[in-house]
Amino acid sequence: MNNLLQMPLTEAVKAVKSKKVSAVELTRASLGRIAECKELNNFITVCAESALAAAAEADKKIALGGDPGPLAGVPVAVKDNISTKGIRTTCASKFLQNYVPPFDASVVTALRNAGASIVGKTNMDEFAMGSGSENSYFGAVKNFRERSRVAGGSSGGSANAVAACEVFAALGSDTGGSIRQPAAYCGVAGLKPTYSLVSRYGLIAFASSLDQIGPLGRTVRDCALMLDVLAFADPRDSTSVPRPQKTYSDFVPRVKGKRIGIAKEFFPDTLNADVRKRLNAAVAALEGAGAVVKETSIKSFNAALATYYVLSSAEAASNLARFDGIKYGYSDRSGDGLTDIYFKSRTGGFGDEVKRRIMTGNYVLSSGYYDAYYLKASKVRTLIKREYEDALRDCDALICPTAPSSAFKAGKKTSDHTQVYLEDVYTVPVNIAGLPALSVPCGTDGGGMPIGMQLIGKAFDEKNLFELAGAFEEITGGNADV
Amino acid sequence: MYEMTLGLEIHCELKTESKIFCGCRNEFGGEPNTHCCPVCSGFPGVMPVLNEKAVEYTVRTGLALNCEISRYSKWDRKNYFYPDLPKAWQTSQYDLPLCKGGFVEYELDGKIKTVRINRIHLEEDAGKLLHEGGVSRIDYNRSGVPLMEIVTEPDLHSEAEAVAFLDGLKSVLKYIGVSDVKMQEGSLRCDVNLSVAKPGQKLGTRTETKNLNSFSAVKRSILFEYDRQCGVLNAGGTITQETRRWDDNKSVGYSMRGKEDAHDYRYFPEPDLMPVVLSGEKIEEIRKAIPRLKKERIAIYTEKLGLPLYDARILTADKDIADLFEGTAAVFKNPKKASNYIMSEIMRKGKREGSEDVEIGVSPAALAEILTLIDSGVISLAASKDVLDAVWNGAESPLAAVERLGLRQNSDSGELESAVKEVIAANASAAEQYKAGNQKVAAFLVGQVMKATKGKSNPKLVGELIEKLLKTN
Structure with missing residues (x-):
């Protein structure tokens, strides 16, 4: 591997801007590394030509003394459920394997305007439904550190590509933990921004009230630099709002005096011993550096998973109904008439997990069951939101594991679906509450696999999370090194 | 003898400049799929942005129809599969519509009558299917056109009342400038709910006939359905709740689907749109702008x-x-x-x-x-x-x-006089009758002059000349 690829994104941008290295050179190195790591299956589509063109454009601007933008032609990757004009966007589904969007997602436009070189579209769980990036029509993602293990999901390709230094940063999407859990499994940093901080226009929706696009990077500051590009009020997304901070990447690491909340429900007796040990050590290190640790409680903790699977499946059933075999994507017209087109196209075009969620979602919305499921879950959602907000009133961040364990063995959990759902226990409440959360590496387990620590903040308080996580990174020296 | 009871649902396309959730032109006609974009044709990843004009027009209608305007209303997804519905859901309003209550006054046979309005909500129109030569195509030009639905209470009791009410409503909608209300272009469409019962008895089971697009179709379909229901009851049968269609060419209604096949629309709140919150000032501002x-x-x-x-x-x-x-x-x-x-x-x-x-x-x-x-x-x-x-x-x-x-009429009396003289000479007996006191022939003579001058003469002047010439002769 070309050593240049190991720089953090922030350093790579500086190196390009100061002409120590050209953006084209970095992009070539990135494309070379992607080819080398083909076996990991991180990419569904590699777009060498357009990436090199964007890099060359940045180099040209620099040569002419102009501004190449905050990402200066540095190679990044985009999850394959985020629309890219002229580049197929599959959601890792057979249904969309040949779908080429006629427009860019707003975040992709932002990346292009920032001068980024988008080298490819990353593999994922089909329609972002899964925790291992194994539910992909294009095959499973293999963890870069240990190929027999999963990379996490659903943004497994993005997290793994960042960990393997194929790119300097990547975009993921997070509906119930899909950025943070793969970040934890791959040993990188991943941010799920506050709901409505980043535009969702062009993100192929899974559950619209929970989905957020966010960055994955090898350092906390890399994530902050990406957020500088990603956060803006988008006139195409009515739920998006102006960001409260002018810049995120200029944060100063700070831990002294910060109040950290630990809910007792986060650490049940059954918790994996390595995870407990690493988290305890991390909290102790922060306390040692001047943080104030407070015990708190989130009583609704165990209600979050059920609430999440009711709400997210309901929205997914509706969002995925447009894939009907009529307008675009997979279409099976071997049958007789309209109903057959619907039936055969959806039967043949979707994978099992997607079908399970669609069926669950339609069930909880159907007449006679709506009150017992969807309506009840909506009410519990309000309670969960309130409880997290209350807990955060007295502290700057809640800290818990990102996932109950390190990366699990490939193929192990594909047969037990509810076991896979438990992977999301720490991450889903954050989406339900609409809050920001950052996962950072906090050491490894006995088998050398990374463990992630999740910092949950107040709404729009991303900068505070960066300060705290940045300080933690300094204390530990980071362990995201390859 | 059975009495009929009718409740109407009127769908009215609003004449905003652009569509309800995107910037595409809201215009009738045009080559298929020329007024559409990724948003109104339901591409993956698109999101709606509300056209506030559509809300304003609906509130204006609500105010004109004496409704209570909701300070807080929201959007819901009505989920069903059909090729003219590109997202497979229609963005509509389920439990919190923009307007509630209200009434419309209309006139029938010189009497003022009243129909109560149940609610008015806003939604998006669907595209259009074009069936030709065994192939079906979809035109999304209409997809996303703002559509207002006005639901009445069951206050109508004859086809004449239904048509007179619709006529009155149409006039109001046109006066307040919210719609073209052109039924032949589909900007006003009507569903009729009809039941029959003997006077004094409770309402019978209703049927709904959908998508009527002319007053004549409304009238004829009501008469057809009334006769059909009476026939069923008179033969000892019962009415089944169902959705029906009207074939305007054959003038017959037929069943489309029964209650057991009714869609389960799985309504739930639309997460991509913020609720509509209207201030008292905003509502007053809209009220003041009503023509x-x-x-x-x-x-x-x-x-x-x-x-x-x-x-x-x-x-x-x-x-x-x-x-x-x-x-x-x-x-x-x-x-x-x-x-x-x-x-x-x-x-x-x-x-x-x-x-x-x-x-x-x-x-x-x-x-x-x-x-x-x-x-x-x-x-x-x-x-x-x-x-x-x-x-x-x-x-x-x-x-x-x-x-x-060359239509300027001849008012030159010299020129005209010779024309009048010629007519008098050619119609000597009429001239004699006039002189004998028969004034009625004057009109005949004037007509002859007008004919001779190809309508370019001033008839008043011609009359005066005839009088002058025949008296002095």
């Missing part, structure tokens, strides 16, 4: 402009006609003459075969000019029809048309 309605205009026409009630009613039946009248009368200061001309010439000319609407192809300024030309004797009333034809939907001014067509 004058029919009732007010009739009062002005009769009280201030001195028109007979009969005229005022005819002129205000259609907003375009009323606007033309007001614009004309503002320049041409003889309202009665303007009214007469509009009621005769304009309404004759603007009437379209098979349509309830009157098309107007002349501006108030041009019409005032024509009336002034007639009034000052430059052209005859007969010639004005040719002028109207010439300027209709065109750019030529009436005066230019008069000159181009």
Whole structure:
């Protein structure tokens, strides 16, 4: 591997801007590394030509003394459920394997305007439904550190590509933990921004009230630099709002005096011993550096998973109904008439997990069951939101594991679906509450696999999370090194 | 004898500039799929952005129909599969519509009647399927056009009431400027819920006949369904709750789906749109912008402009006609003459075969000019029809048309006198009768002169000349 690829994104941008290295050179190195790591299956589509063109454009601007933008032609990757004009966007589904969007997602436009070189579209769980990036029509993602293990999901390709230094940063999407859990499994940093901080226009929706696009990077500051590009009020997304901070990447690491909340429900007796040990050590290190640790409680903790699977499946059933075999994507017209087109196209075009969620979602919305499921879950959602907000009133961040364990063995959990759902226990409440959360590496387990620590903040308080996580990174020296 | 009870659901396309959730043009017609974008054709990843004008128009309607306006309303997804619905859900309003309650007054046989309004909500229209030669195609031009649904209470009891109510409602919608209300273009469509019961008994089971797009179809489908339900009951049967369609060509209704096949729309709140929150000030602002309605205009026409009630009613039946009248009368200061001309010439000319609407192809300024030309004797009333034809939907001014067509009437008494003399000579017996005191032949003689001069003579002057010449002879 070309050593240049190991720089953090922030350093790579500086190196390009100061002409120590050209953006084209970095992009070539990135494309070379992607080819080398083909076996990991991180990419569904590699777009060498357009990436090199964007890099060359940045180099040209620099040569002419102009501004190449905050990402200066540095190679990044985009999850394959985020629309890219002229580049197929599959959601890792057979249904969309040949779908080429006629427009860019707003975040992709932002990346292009920032001068980024988008080298490819990353593999994922089909329609972002899964925790291992194994539910992909294009095959499973293999963890870069240990190929027999999963990379996490659903943004497994993005997290793994960042960990393997194929790119300097990547975009993921997070509906119930899909950025943070793969970040934890791959040993990188991943941010799920506050709901409505980043535009969702062009993100192929899974559950619209929970989905957020966010960055994955090898350092906390890399994530902050990406957020500088990603956060803006988008006139195409009515739920998006102006960001409260002018810049995120200029944060100063700070831990002294910060109040950290630990809910007792986060650490049940059954918790994996390595995870407990690493988290305890991390909290102790922060306390040692001047943080104030407070015990708190989130009583609704165990209600979050059920609430999440009711709400997210309901929205997914509706969002995925447009894939009907009529307008675009997979279409099976071997049958007789309209109903057959619907039936055969959806039967043949979707994978099992997607079908399970669609069926669950339609069930909880159907007449006679709506009150017992969807309506009840909506009410519990309000309670969960309130409880997290209350807990955060007295502290700057809640800290818990990102996932109950390190990366699990490939193929192990594909047969037990509810076991896979438990992977999301720490991450889903954050989406339900609409809050920001950052996962950072906090050491490894006995088998050398990374463990992630999740910092949950107040709404729009991303900068505070960066300060705290940045300080933690300094204390530990980071362990995201390859 | 059974009494019928009717409740209507009226779908009305709003005439906003752009569609409800994207910037595409809201315009009838156009080549298929030329007024659409990724948003209104439901591409993956798109999101809606609300057109506030559509909300304003719906609130304006609610205010005109005496409704309570919701300070807080929201959007819901109505989920069902159909190829004309690109997202497979229609963005609509389920439990919190923009307007609630209200009533409409309408007139039937000289009596004022009232229909209560249950609710008015806003939603998006679907695309259109085109079936041709065994192939079905989809046109998304209409997809995302703002569609307002007005739901009445079951307050109507005859087909005549239904049509009179619709006519009254249509007039209001047109007056307040929210819709073209062109039934033949589908901008106003109606579903009819109908049940029958013996007087004094509780309402029977209802059926719903969907998508009626002319007054005639509304009327005929009601009569058909009433007869059908009475027939079933008289034969000892029971009415099944069902959704029905009306075949306008064959004039028959038929069952589309029964209650057991009714869609389960799985409504839930639309997460991609914020709720609509309206302040009291905003509602007042919308109220102030409502144009004058029919009732007010009739009062002005009769009280201030001195028109007979009969005229005022005819002129205000259609907003375009009323606007033309007001614009004309503002320049041409003889309202009665303007009214007469509009009621005769304009309404004759603007009437379209098979349509309830009157098309107007002349501006108030041009019409005032024509009336002034007639009034000052430059052209005859007969010639004005040719002028109207010439300027209709065109750019030529009436005066230019008069000159181009040589319609300026002859008011030169010397020239006219010789023409009158010729007519008198050719019609000696009529002239004799006139001299003998038979005044009736005067009109005949005037007509002969007009004929001889190809309508270009001033008939008043001709009459005077005939009198002068025959008396002095």
